[in-house]
Amino acid sequence: MKAMNLNHSLLTGAGANPPAGLDTGLTSRSPWPENPVEWARTIREAPYRSYLYSYPHKTAYRSFDTPLSLQELWEKEELESYFLYMHIPFCAARCGFCNLFTLPDKRLDVHNEYVDALERQARQWAPIMGRRPFSRFAIGGGTPTLLEAPLVERLFDIAENLMGLDPEHASISVETSPDTVTEDRLEVLKRRRTDRVSMGIQSFVESESAAIYRPQKPKLVREALARLVEYDFPLLNVDLIYGLPGQTEETWLYSLEEALSYEPGEIFIYPLYIRENTILKPGYTGLDHDIRLSLYEVARERLKQAGYVQYSMRRFAKNNDAPGKELLPYSCQEEGMAGLGCGARSYTRNVHYASRYGVSAAATRSIIADYVAAERHDLADYGFILNVEESKRRFILKALLHREGLELSAYATRFDASLADDFAGMSLLLESGMAVVVDDTLRLTEEGMAYSDAIGDWMISTAVRERMEGYIGA
Numbered sequence: 001m002k003a004m005n006l007n008h009s010l011l012t013g014a015g016a017n018p019p020a021g022l023d024t025g026l027t028s029r030s031p032w033p034e035n036p037v038e039w040a041r042t043i044r045e046a047p048y049r050s051y052l053y054s055y056p057h058k059t060a061y062r063s064f065d066t067p068l069s070l071q072e073l074w075e076k077e078e079l080e081s082y083f084l085y086m087h088i089p090f091c092a093a094r095c096g097f098c099n100l101f102t103l104p105d106k107r108l109d110v111h112n113e114y115v116d117a118l119e120r121q122a123r124q125w126a127p128i129m130g131r132r133p134f135s136r137f138a139i140g141g142g143t144p145t146l147l148e149a150p151l152v153e154r155l156f157d158i159a160e161n162l163m164g165l166d167p168e169h170a171s172i173s174v175e176t177s178p179d180t181v182t183e184d185r186l187e188v189l190k191r192r193r194t195d196r197v198s199m200g201i202q203s204f205v206e207s208e209s210a211a212i213y214r215p216q217k218p219k220l221v222r223e224a225l226a227r228l229v230e231y232d233f234p235l236l237n238v239d240l241i242y243g244l245p246g247q248t249e250e251t252w253l254y255s256l257e258e259a260l261s262y263e264p265g266e267i268f269i270y271p272l273y274i275r276e277n278t279i280l281k282p283g284y285t286g287l288d289h290d291i292r293l294s295l296y297e298v299a300r301e302r303l304k305q306a307g308y309v310q311y312s313m314r315r316f317a318k319n320n321d322a323p324g325k326e327l328l329p330y331s332c333q334e335e336g337m338a339g340l341g342c343g344a345r346s347y348t349r350n351v352h353y354a355s356r357y358g359v360s361a362a363a364t365r366s367i368i369a370d371y372v373a374a375e376r377h378d379l380a381d382y383g384f385i386l387n388v389e390e391s392k393r394r395f396i397l398k399a400l401l402h403r404e405g406l407e408l409s410a411y412a413t414r415f416d417a418s419l420a421d422d423f424a425g426m427s428l429l430l431e432s433g434m435a436v437v438v439d440d441t442l443r444l445t446e447e448g449m450a451y452s453d454a455i456g457d458w459m460i461s462t463a464v465r466e467r468m469e470g471y472i473g474a
Contacts, residue, residue, distance in 0.1 A: 036428050036431035036432050037432075040433075040434070042454075043432070046454060047453060048271050048290075048292060048453050048454070049453055050456065050460070051271075051456075052397060052460070054345070055393060055394045055397050055398070055456075055459075055460075056352065056390060056464045056467075057460075058354065059357065060384055060464045060468050061353075061354060061357065061382055061383050061384050062382070062383075062384070062467065063381060063382050064380065064381050064382065064385070067380060068353070068379065068380045068381075069379060070125070070128050071128050071378065073351055073380065074129060074130075076348070077335070077336055077348055077349065079335070080328065080329050081132075081136075081328040081329060081336075082129075082134050082338060083134065083135070083137075083330065083336060083338070084134045084137045084163055084165060084337075084340070085137075085139075085140065085338065085340065085344055085345075086118065086139045086158075086339075086340045086341050086344065087101070087142070087339060087340070087342065087343045088114075088140070088141040088142045088143070088146070088147060088155075088341065089102045089114075089142045089341070089342055089343045089368060090102065090104075090110070090147075091104055091141060092106060092143065092177070092179060093214070093215060094361075099359050100142070101342070101357055101358065101364060101367075102141060102343075102364070103364045103365055103368060104361070105365075106146065108148065111146075111147050111148070111151055114341075114342075114368065114371075114372060115147070115151050115154055115155065116372075117342075117372045117374070118155075118158065118340055119154070119158050119162070120375075121340055121341070122163055123162060124376070124377045124378050125163070125338065125340065125378075126162045126164070128378065129163065129164075133166070133169070133328055134170050135327055135328035135329065135330040136171050136330055137159055137170050137171070137172045137173070139155055139173070139174045140175045142175075143175065143177045143180055144176070145176040145177065145180035145181070145182075146177070146180055148185075149182075149185045149187070149188050152185055152188045153188050153192075156188070156192040163338075163340075167192065167193040168193070168326070169326055169327060170325075170327065170328065171196065171327055172195050173194070173195065174189055174194050174197055174198070175199075176198065176199050177200060177224075178199065178201065178225075181224035181227050183227070186228070186231050189231075190233070194233060195234045195235055195325070196233065196237060197228055197235070197236055197237070198237035198238075198239065198266075199228065199236075199238060199239070201216075201225075201240060201255075201259065202216075202241045202244070203241065203244055204218050204221060204255040205218070205251050205255060208244040208245070208246055208247055208251065208255075211245035212241075212245070212272075222258075225262045228262075229263075235265040235266055236262070236264040236265055236266070237264060237267070237268065238259045238264045238266070238267050239269075240259060240267065240269050240270070240299075241269075241270045241271070242270070242271055242272065242292055242299065243272035243290070243291065243292040244272055247291075247295070249291070252295045252298070253298060253299075253302065256269075256299055256302060256303075257302075260302075266316070266317040266318070267308065267315075267316050268315055268316075269296065269314055269316070271296065271453070272292070296313075296450060297450070300450075303316045309403070311402060311403045312401060312449070313449050313452035335347040335348055335349045342355050342368050342372075343355060349386075349391070350385060350391070351383060351386070352383045352384045352386065353381075353382060353383030354382060355367055356370075388415070389461065390461060390463075390464070391415075392411075392415055392417075392422055393460075393461060395411065396411070396423070396459065397456055400435075400442060400444065401444070401456055404441075405442055405443035405444070406419075406441065406443075407440055407441050408437070408440050408441070408442060409440050426442075429448065429455070433445060433448075434447055434448030434455065435448050
């Protein structure tokens, strides 16, 4: 494979200027300097700025002036396959760092009412979706397996019988927690052809778990992992967090080694972020200085040594197969996500929509109550309408921050434009050594991957940033 030099016109845009009036978000917006040395310095000095697992971010969503018909939105979508997601917004306790749409609530009647509402929504969405083929199905939260086994079974029934999911041609993922890994729930997951079970552990050190308000005994974690290994799901994922209060390199590697001893096919490592409206307050780390980058680096090397391939800053994996299934094709750069449940987001090509967003128990409980009481689910009234520029940014971010990289020809085909003309500042990635162009693909280097969060933050448009910074979660 041939590495292209920095003068490659597709990327550097030699002799070309960005279109008049276009906010490149890369070279013109303060505080990002045009000088590549200064730009790289700003990235390296503050690697942890914003975790963009989706773009635009959920805090940029707003009420639409006029509600949009879901029928009209979805009839324009023409992808080969789609992603079906269900959100279960309940958990046993809220972790100190969590700003997700989730509510600590173990009451069975509340869970039953919620699944009833989710089924009503699915019945209204089924004719709108027109039995579209799904290549991915995920149940997340919260903790979906906080629901009793019969309710978990109902979720699969809704997906298959109402939404048309074919489990033989779709990869199925379910999130769980150490305290909910029971045999009756696992029997449901196994019987319904679940391919990936993901469990957030965060730390095997009890004092570190306690520091983030996560009441978790290491003994319970080990028992849960042993049970998951016994059930032999095609892919076991484990989540760990680095930068926890009181954590050291020694304790971090201890947790990582404990996780590796169960031979999970996939490990996600997350830096600790403390945001507004969480139990832990911004600025609190319990550490003398920020050691997150060094913890990331030692974990990356250990995981590589153990045979894991790095797919993103967070994801390391050995095996992505779904044995016995012929999966439908799916590209994460495309849209086409149907999100059922309160707090779930849905993506069409130009419109992202969801229910309202909150963090506090009062706000979340109120939004869930409105969802449970709602009779209609055929309109979108809250979300983000993407213009061409924001669609381009999303396309770049979804590709660049992952191992696959950004195909320059795919960008040109999708938007009838060159990356260089649209985002002249992208050459800063090359000049800093944080990315390379190999054949037709722009990829982050190992260093660039380490600074993904800062690079992602650099890509946020002025309009989205103003919305995010102006948001005060109740």
